[in-house]
Amino acid sequence: LLQSYGDAEEQIETNNDSKTQSSSQSTVVPGKSLALALNPAPEVELSYNQYSFVDPTSKELKHNPKYDELFAPVQGAVHPFRKEQVCVGGKNHIRGWVEEEAINPLLFHEQFHTFHSFGYAVDPSHGATGQNYVLVGDVEAAQKLNGATIFEADKRKRRKISSQTENETNEEKAAESNENDNLLNCVREVKKACLDGEFATETPFITAIIPLIKNLLNAEPPSEVQKMLVEDFGWDEKEEKFTLSSIDRVLLDHQLKSLIDDPLDEEDKKKGKGKKKRFEDAADMKNWKGPWAKADVQVAGLSEEQRKQLEEETADYNDKMGIKPKTKSNEAIESSTTFHGDSMFDYQGRTYLYPPSELKPKEQKCFLPKKQIHEWDGHEKGVHAIRLFPKYGHILLSAGMDGKVKLWDVYNDRKLLRTFMGHSAAVRDICWNHDGSKFLSASYDRYIRLWDTETGKVLGTYTNHRTPYVAKFHPDADKEHEFIVGCSNNKIVQWDTRTSQIVQEYDQHLGAVNTLTFIDEGRRFVSTSDDKSIRVWEWGIPVVIKYLCEPHMHTITSVAVHPNGNWAACQSMDNQILIYSTKDRFKLNRKKHFIGHTIAGYSCQVNYSADGSYVMSGDGEGKLWIWDFKTSKVLKTIRAHKGVCVGCEWHPVESSRVVTCGWDGKIRYWD
Numbered sequence: 001l002l003q004s005y006g007d008a009e010e011q012i013e014t015n016n017d018s019k020t021q022s023s024s025q026s027t028v029v030p031g032k033s034l035a036l037a038l039n040p041a042p043e044v045e046l047s048y049n050q051y052s053f054v055d056p057t058s059k060e061l062k063h064n065p066k067y068d069e070l071f072a073p074v075q076g077a078v079h080p081f082r083k084e085q086v087c088v089g090g091k092n093h094i095r096g097w098v099e100e101e102a103i104n105p106l107l108f109h110e111q112f113h114t115f116h117s118f119g120y121a122v123d124p125s126h127g128a129t130g131q132n133y134v135l136v137g138d139v140e141a142a143q144k145l146n147g148a149t150i151f152e153a154d155k156r157k158r159r160k161i162s163s164q165t166e167n168e169t170n171e172e173k174a175a176e177s178n179e180n181d182n183l184l185n186c187v188r189e190v191k192k193a194c195l196d197g198e199f200a201t202e203t204p205f206i207t208a209i210i211p212l213i214k215n216l217l218n219a220e221p222p223s224e225v226q227k228m229l230v231e232d233f234g235w236d237e238k239e240e241k242f243t244l245s246s247i248d249r250v251l252l253d254h255q256l257k258s259l260i261d262d263p264l265d266e267e268d269k270k271k272g273k274g275k276k277k278r279f280e281d282a283a284d285m286k287n288w289k290g291p292w293a294k295a296d297v298q299v300a301g302l303s304e305e306q307r308k309q310l311e312e313e314t315a316d317y318n319d320k321m322g323i324k325p326k327t328k329s330n331e332a333i334e335s336s337t338t339f340h341g342d343s344m345f346d347y348q349g350r351t352y353l354y355p356p357s358e359l360k361p362k363e364q365k366c367f368l369p370k371k372q373i374h375e376w377d378g379h380e381k382g383v384h385a386i387r388l389f390p391k392y393g394h395i396l397l398s399a400g401m402d403g404k405v406k407l408w409d410v411y412n413d414r415k416l417l418r419t420f421m422g423h424s425a426a427v428r429d430i431c432w433n434h435d436g437s438k439f440l441s442a443s444y445d446r447y448i449r450l451w452d453t454e455t456g457k458v459l460g461t462y463t464n465h466r467t468p469y470v471a472k473f474h475p476d477a478d479k480e481h482e483f484i485v486g487c488s489n490n491k492i493v494q495w496d497t498r499t500s501q502i503v504q505e506y507d508q509h510l511g512a513v514n515t516l517t518f519i520d521e522g523r524r525f526v527s528t529s530d531d532k533s534i535r536v537w538e539w540g541i542p543v544v545i546k547y548l549c550e551p552h553m554h555t556i557t558s559v560a561v562h563p564n565g566n567w568a569a570c571q572s573m574d575n576q577i578l579i580y581s582t583k584d585r586f587k588l589n590r591k592k593h594f595i596g597h598t599i600a601g602y603s604c605q606v607n608y609s610a611d612g613s614y615v616m617s618g619d620g621e622g623k624l625w626i627w628d629f630k631t632s633k634v635l636k637t638i639r640a641h642k643g644v645c646v647g648c649e650w651h652p653v654e655s656s657r658v659v660t661c662g663w664d665g666k667i668r669y670w671d
Helices: 002-015 017-024 084-089 105-118 139-144 155-169 171-196 204-217 224-231 254-261 266-271 304-321
Strands: 120-122 135-137 336-339 372-377 383-388 395-400 404-409 416-421 427-432 438-443 448-452 458-462 468-473 482-487 492-496 501-506 513-519 524-529 534-538 541-548 556-561 567-572 576-581 588-595 606-608 614-618 623-628 634-639 645-650 658-662 666-670
Touching: 105 120, 120 139, 135 139, 383 427, 383 645, 383 658, 383 666, 395 427, 404 427, 427 468, 438 468, 468 513, 482 513, 482 524, 501 541, 513 556, 524 556, 556 606, 567 606, 606 645, 614 645, 614 658, 623 645
Parallel strands: none
Antiparallel strands: 120 135, 336 416, 372 666, 383 395, 395 404, 404 416, 427 438, 438 448, 448 458, 468 482, 482 492, 492 501, 513 524, 524 534, 534 541, 556 567, 567 576, 576 588, 606 614, 614 623, 623 634, 645 658, 658 666
16 A cells, blocks of 8 residues: 555656655655654744844934834833823823822922922922922022921011021121111101201201211212212202202102101011001901001102193194094994985885896806996095895995995996995995895994995994904894804904894904805804914804814905805915815815915905806906806906905896906996
């Protein structure tokens, strides 16, 4: 059998050369039994990684270790209850490893304030109780203060300790302070003599203190009290007498008067504090004020005659120099309105709020405008914003930098219909309600006015004493009594016109709020700010549900929603228009961005056409740019204004007509 087994194996070797090498390794000896030889201790090559451990004291690495090897524990196993990244990294703070210690908060604050006040504290790692404690910091100061903490010694004890240390370190200052105290006493007595009318050299007291005054005046360096004696009291060193001719000059010196009327204690004298009113009888609840009583110090001020004289001199100086006095008006100016038409009503008794019968909103394709067909000119300064009437666009509302809001007729004669005057500064923003019967005007005079479009009356005035940059009505008819305002104090304020009070505040932005835009049928709104962020809010809930802030983002000054409600065009300060999705994720659409115009430094308005096929915007050079929404290509540029083209509106019914406004004070109509 073994022979035949060997023959069979030889045949396999001849037929298949690839298997000969594997079979030649196990040879079978003929004539012996087949048995398996097992080695209980085979020779195994040990693959030891000599770089698995990194010595933390070594300053040179001869290989490239892994992150786990570099920050592996130096000694012992990994802590089972700590996070893996903390154990491996060996660093849970920006400055190293911080471990939690069980310490009483009172002891911590005591040592914390002691270290910042005296310069030393007890090391908590060696134990803070008992006699075997270790001090950290200024050990010399601790020895002088006997290791006292800030809570152990009262103010007087610490004051004595500090004075002792000062006397030990600097004896000359102590001697000078004693001389100054004697000088103050001399000045005090001289003042009393002046007040009593005994201002003469024959007075016994004056004659007695003349030698003392000589010695004090010869002391070096001269102090302020010495100068006061020579200048205010007129002390003559040669004649050794006072040469002051008028007592009024002394009485006008408030410093000397305070020294006599309110004498200082020795301890308070060094600190410059007045004498406090303290009543020892604690049962007297009306008069007892305790240790927190204020200092009884009379502050010298101007009399009424001096104030009047100062005001007159200031007014004369301002008149000569042509300086206008600064006045802060906290009250809103009186509102007024002027109707410029021939008749308020037509033959059917309708006002200008009713649209013409030929205007019927419908879906139609929009076309690019080619030429100017009309120009409105009535503002004394530039025009900052324009708004067409909702749904129909038969009248136009404009906000001017002259503080006026004007209403224009887009059809018929295209004349000025009404002027609304109620702001003392430029009007920043205007907004219609859902049906156009009311509108809001936000001005730099920090007031928001609610106007009646038909009569021109002011229905409400609102202010939180901050500059409003944007104001928006809620788009729903059921909630038109509420509107939101973005202010300069980084807040979004929600007002209720029924109560004229603030009902909600949205306080999350870090800069002034620039735009407010409603999305999702009024259930949410988007806000942009100077902090270069975009935040999405739920209506009535001051919690951010979506926060967008990237390093590459710039300030967004204008936002417009697509007619289908799915996209929002954002005017960015880096001269481009970005498109964001208004759905749940509010994600940036990187395939669509519109460039070519220059709007850096200006809050130019961005807008869509009525069918959503075009995107348009003004720029800082006075041009109107129109892009294709699908391809992001520039389709047309129009030289619309001489200055900055700030606002642009596409007519909701006329498919090829656009209205623009600029800082040149013109409003132009294009077709």
